[in-house]
Amino acid sequence: MLLTITTTARPATDLGYLLVKHPERVQAFEQSFGTAHVFYPDASPDTCTAALLLDVDPIKLAKARKTPDLSLGQYVNDRPYAASSLLASAMANVFRTAMRGASRDRAELAATPIPLTITLPALPCRGGPDAARRLFEPLGWRVEARPVPLDPEFPQWGDSRYVTLTLEGELRLCDALNQVYVLLPVLDDAKHYWIASDEVDKLIRAGEGWLAAHPERGRITRRYLANRRGLVRTALARLADADDAPDDALDRDPIDEEPPPVDPTAAEPGDAEPERAAAVPPVPLAERRIQAVLDTLRAEGAHTVIDLGCGSGKLLSRLLQDPYFHFVTGTDVSPRAIMMAQRRLARLPRQQEERLNLFTGALTYADDRFHGHDAGVLMEVIEHVDVPRLPAVERVVFGDARLRVVVVTTPNAEYNVRYEELTGFRHPDHRFEWTRGEFREWAEKVARTYGYQVRYVPVGDEDGEVGPPTQMGVFIR
Template identity: 55%
Template sequence: MTIGTTSAGLGAPATDLGFLLHKNPARPQSLEVAGGTAHVFYPEATDERCTVAVLLEVDPIALVRSGRGRSGEGFTLGQYVNDRPYAASSLLAVAVGKLFRTAMLGRCDARPELAARSIELEIRVPALPCRGGAAMAERLFGPLGWSVDARPVPLDPSIPEWGDSRYVDLRLTGSVRLADALHHLYVLLPVLDDAKHYWVGSDEVDKLVRAGEGWLGTHPDRELISRRYLAHRKRLTDSALEALDRLVEADGTEAAADESDAEVGDDSVAASDAEKPVSLAVQRRTAVVELLREIGARKVADLGCGEGVLVAQLLKDSSFTEVVAADVSSRALTYAERRLHVDEMSDRKRERLRLFQSSVTYADARLTGLDAAVLMEVIEHVDPPRLPALAQAVFGAAQPGSVVVTTPNSEHNVRFETLPAGAFRHPDHRFEWTRSEFQEWAAGVCRTYGYEVSFRPVGPDDPEVGPPTQLALFRRVDASRRTDSDLKEAI
């Protein structure tokens, strides 16, 4: 397999592709993988054009001895004499995953701006087993933004009447982020082959969901892809589709309100006219942390932690003895780990942190026993029909002692000159509540789950339209304090 680009397509010297892949064009590398050896080298590497090649040498006998060879091919010799040494398959996908692991995470400290954006790429896989033919390759890669040229390989060029083989010469061109392109290949190479060389278990569901984040959940053939990737095991396929549904429903719902992805107004609100301007995002985090200190919370969760900005602030305060960072996006959690420098943390600080993937619309036993949970700029990213599920998961199942919720005050939007009338502050917002709408929702939560609520402004409290951000503090009421009418209404 080859991956190439040009200086024009990269917007930089073409050899910067080596930085993105973390592979030096001047130094070929080899890596032992299951059943063989994978080599990485550069057939061409100039400022104008650069191409990296992956060559996988497969030993079919080693595959059989390791228990990874295919045994159901109709005759014993088929385990040893097959297309594995000559054609792209799940073996090549595994090699790509190991060779370019860091690149697949979207990390490149030397060229971070290139890793973060789409670049022009040309990919060729000259011998790809493709069950369904060239049309299947177009069907799977086309919706991902690739221009697909899949040419059937004839069984024998000298005897055209024999027709085509099951292999295609695949060429992909398009403007795609490199990490995304590698994930597309990692998933779809074995899907097109439709035959894995190793046992498929439940851990493969997690691999598929991680590799498919951001694209597989909305792919028109996601069921076909999941079924083939998971070796047609129905239970695993159902689990994968359910997990993908959760990601699609969230669709970034739990992204942190960081300055890098701020909503309108986050960078334009001053603490006061006499002071140096402080962004609304900073004021919001400060208000949340001060409130958590005020109520004496020790075990705290940031639900929808995004890239971990609030989590970093919580970890700086030793009064928070346990900090949970949870988000539905595995990519966001990867960025959070980098921002927090988890691999460089002291043992004492690392013991205070729990970081894991979770959705605010599904009950999670790992979130029980908390003093406080924070939903900072999260609920407005959830589709309104899913809000009862959020309330049940957080207030009904997790039941923290306190819950802090912040959300935009839509009445204040008229104060933002750059925001068109009727528009939301962020394109991913599903709604934005007025103060009365937020209070009505909060009152319903309290009646149902046994909490009491108070409200505070965040940012300048405009006498006409209120503050830009509204904050609610929910505190759980002991069962002994709840009246019979409260309990009956909750039931």
């Protein structure tokens, strides 16, 4: 099976730096089910193409199964030729650094959208070409999905279930790779390995920045997790809680209300969402958290606000929509996050745009631009900070910035038992998640050290045993 990646961003051979694979070499990487080869059919300053060729060994693939399959189908199948979860696994192994968006030699290029063309000559596609377009077009790709005939010599036989897929667009390479990694097994609607609870973390990590806002996120999640109901509910709950979920998202919260059963044998095309009773869906936790922060800021009379760790700008957008807030600042250590926020806020009315200041900055270093605000917000930020660096964040936010009000929200680790199949943290990037006692201990220490009083506000439906899903501390100087 074959995957090719082409760019025309000059010098095009910088693609080798992003993939961490030299254009002048042919490299081989052993997999548990065969061998992955990386080579460059074309490498010039104007155009560069990298190819990933996966040579599947049916004997290795059969031996890798935990439960023996005695049928002939394990040896005679389309796995050596058609793109599938095998190719996705090879991508994760071979292009691991590129999929993280890291590049030692071309860091700025790795964070920049570049023109890309990705081609998969043979892709099993349940639902046909329309399914491929529904999944890739919302991500900004121009999609060409040509059905592969059963036999070109006998056109009356019709088309096979395979398509030749070509994607063209301008994206960061890491985003493109992660999207293909997730959507290959979704279109194939099959995986070559057992789906365990760690697959949710893989999906959340690879889907960061695009999956929560995808109009087909329900279908993608169900197929990626092979309709494992508990895993699907956990994944959808975490996606609904994501910062990049759409502002108007009203998906059912899989924790608060169990979704109807999914019929894995439902026919294609259409793959329609299950019918639901006509009822008002519960408000997602992410929306309830934003509303709790806005209500608190208004109650404390904070007219100028800085969002410390603004991410993709979801809270900024809501602050700017409310004329109560006279001036709004957003900052994040990630240039990519600032770029996403700029994109989200690009079409602001002039009167809102004039009230916004957006810049890249680290919370571990004192910065004069943090000064002069009534309030600062750390919404789902501190759990992303390495524990040894927390004191530096405390000194900057509570000490140097001298904010009158600081609002901090963070997950309540005790509530995690309500997320079925969740075995780790709610997000792969979390460094820790505190219980209510641990959060209060930290908050009281910070308040004593920097001259604040603190009160605690539950966010979300409060469980009698484990408390609310999100805990919020309101610090008043």
